[in-house]
Amino acid sequence: MDELKICYLYPDVLNLFSDSGNVTCMLKRLEWRGMKADVTEVPVGAKLNVNDYDLFFIGGGQDFENGVQISDFFGEKSKEIKKAVEDEKVFLAVCTGYQLLGNYYKATDGTQYDLSGAVNFHTIGTKDRFIGNYCFESEELSGLKIVGFENHAGKTYLSDGVKPLGKVLTGNGNNGEDMTEGARYKNVFASYAHGALLPKNPVLADKILATALERKYNKKFDLSPLDDTFELNANKYMVDRLLG
């Protein structure tokens, strides 16, 4: 039976916005196709061996808890993650998890936190927050409209070699300035979108799963279609509401 090993990083602290729905979603979509996933939670303080996993998930958290988590992230874990990204392991990173993959985060008080540098971008903290439902369009997925809920004070700026996950149609995305949302680099899928993101964007969910399966088994995977009525209705409802 085809199987993915999923690493859920920091479920103990990066759990504010219910992004774990993404893990639930990936598990079910494999299960419905007769495949399997094995999820290992790697909390603060636990050792991470990236070779053990095919797919990594990191979600969003809040400031107090980031204090616990960021110190754990510096050093060993950070290096391991950079190695895994270069090794073309698949990542889904949302919000804070997304920011951790960048070069650094500059806080509003001027302090610069150097991060993993796994993906070439950086984030600048601001006093304002981008909050609300939003919609962006993926060129890679043939103009697929992706919906979610953004809630972030950091503005992210992509640098050389990194593409956005999509182009903002309504809302703010990475920084509210350049119409980009999220990041794509090797097999990294990063976004600010909560919601949870994958359950109402099943095409993106399947793209991530197929990428992980293809990398692992080194062959092409055409995932069998599922009855996605509820998923697509949830997507369509928000697309219609935002774009009219």
Added chain:
Amino acid sequence: MKLRAVIAIIACKITKFLIRVMKKGGTNFPGKIAVKICPSVLGVMARGVTTIIVTGTNGKTTTSRMIEQCLVEAGVSFFCNKSGANLLTGITNEFAQNSNIFGKCKKKYAVIECDEAAFRHVSKYVDAKYIVVTNIFRDQVDRFVELESTMSGIRAGIENSPNACIAINADCSLTTSLVKGVNNKIIYYGVDCPIYKDLVSEVSDAQYCINCKTEYNYEYKTYGHLGKYSCPECGYRRPDTEVFVTEVVSSDLDSTTVKLKISENEKLLRINLPGGYNVYNALSAAAVAKGMNLDEDKIITALSSFECGFGRMENFDIGGKNVRMILIKNPAGCNQVLNFLTNTVKEKCLFVTIVNDRISDGTDISWLWDANFEKLESLGDNLPMIYVGGARADDMANRLKYAGRSLDKIRVIKDDDELLEEIDKAKEDVFIMPTYSAMLSFREKISKRYNLKSYWEN
């Protein structure tokens, strides 16, 4: 007494009167006008009224109703802010309606439910004699941003209230941290034993010590992050309780029976509301009532005769069956409802969830993915169908699908009238779980159709 305040009170009363004549349910608008005319008018009116403020994430409304029942038993004259008018404007309106035009209040006591974010503002004008903080959980994150800001708001409110006796939930490590270093009299209350045999698994809102960020040890948990916690590193721990439950004796769909200790003697109390979270609500009311030196037997009578609040486990008799409405508004509260239902439902029934995403509901519905709907499947054949309504019905239906429910056991009915029609037709008992704005509008529909009293006439 400024003329401006008098004008504000008069304007408030007139607007309220007009709204009532026009049969509209707006509860905040008259207060808005009063605050606009004279921002400090609340301070004028609150002088001389013994005010009890109830704040915290979950259980404010029910706790307030329980305190009121205690005051009824004690024969004290009071007023309260009903139907969720718990911001500065709604509270100002409530005081104005209970004062003469010179701001002199007609009642001795006020029981005020206060939104966590509004507390710091309200406390500038109201010198509360009693404060209850029910608990702190992750609420609508898009409004409060994060727990820290909710907490600093409540802390500021407490600092504005040096004369208050404060009832604090000892089992909530976030709540107890709010009164660190204050000189107020504190009454800690808590549950000295586990409540449920079987807990839904859920994300903890406070896994790490608030002082030193070390993971807490728990002797037991009652639900969420509530329980007997202690930090192995810095020694921060659950404080000793003064009002507490020693044993949960029994629980069913209508009530929970506990052994309660308010003073020397332990008393048996049948709380006239089901669910573990209502054990906490009863405890917080008992703690405040103790602070007010109310007679212990009267407190027990009040809590056992208490009838439930607006949309919080409210019962309707519709077509010869029982329809219960239980508000859901955040993962902690929702998980409590799921704990209660899956531990208590023993017969076939119909569930209905109605999810909106207006400001009062929280515009981000991501939290549905943190609520453990998976647990519902343990009800098996007793839960053959769930109806799903509201603006975000598709998202809710999708959530239930990923929680393991088969598609033929989920029905999306977006139109409220059609949904009510289907509920009317059902033979089995019904549990409706709406978000806040859905609760208001659906309750209104039920009231109209079955001729129940409208909430602004309460």
